[in-house]
Amino acid sequence: MKQIVYLSFAFLAFLFACNNVxxxxxxxxxxxxxxxxSEAFPGIYVSADNDTLKISSNSINFTISKDDNISGTxxxxxxxxxxxxxxxxxxVDSVWNRAVWVPFLFEPNDSMLNISYIDYSKEQLVKLEQLVKDICKYEILKNDRGENTKIILKPKSTSEFEKLVKAGVFNKTIKLRNQKRSNQR
Known part of the structure; x- marks a missing residue:
């Protein structure tokens, strides 16, 4: 059940993001x-709770229940x-009327799809700042009380992004089983 909570959160964040990072x-x-x-990871993936992630040539569709469906193009x-x-x-997301991006690391193999994502509470942003300060530039957004509310990471190269991944910035991972390859185009 815990896995589906993370899975549901990940895709809600993925498509309707309001992320701190x-x-x-x-x-x-x-x-x-x-x-x-099509060449990357098309197919139908299923969680332990039978929630379904369908990936076609140009879209991702996540079905939590018959009444709960989320998609991205x-x-x-x-x-x-x-x-x-x-x-x-x-x-794509918006933070204070600025376009920003929420990345998810998809690691496909023949039978599984691992999805790693970033999930830090506002209280954990100080810890994240310490983790990234020597890797890349970043911007801290504060609320009216001076509390950190968001961090925008600004890596300038693939190398800096790779260092963020290796440092553990992507701190949550969910696993989905590949049910079958999708023929949707």
Whole structure:
């Protein structure tokens, strides 16, 4: 059950993000942008609780229940880039009327899809700031009381993004089983 809570949160954040941690640009900088998801990780993936993630050539559709369906479309509200043998799915968001990006690291293999994402509470942002301060530039956004509310990471290269990944900035991972390859185009 805990896994589905994370899964539901991840895709709600993915498509309707209101994250405390975002990026100024789609990641990784300089990474090859995919025009189609067909070659990357198309298929139908199922959680332990039978929630379904369908990935076609240009969209991602997540069904939590028959009444709860979330989707994203390549080019409209998401951008996907190669990152080694993996992919970064970047979802556009807005922070204080500025476009920002929420990245998700997709690690596909024959039978599983691991999705790593960033999930820090406002109270944990100080810890994150310490983690990233020697890796890349960043901007802290504060509320009227001077409390950290958001951090915008600003890596300038694939190398800096890779250092963020290795440092553990992507602190949550969910696992989905590949039910079957999708023939949707």
């Amino acid at each position: 975002t990026f100024d640009k789609p990641q990784p900088i300089g990474g090859e942008e995919l025009k189609s998801l 390549l080019g409209d509200n998401m951008q996907v880039k190669r990152f080694g043998n993996n992919f970064v799915v970047n979802s």
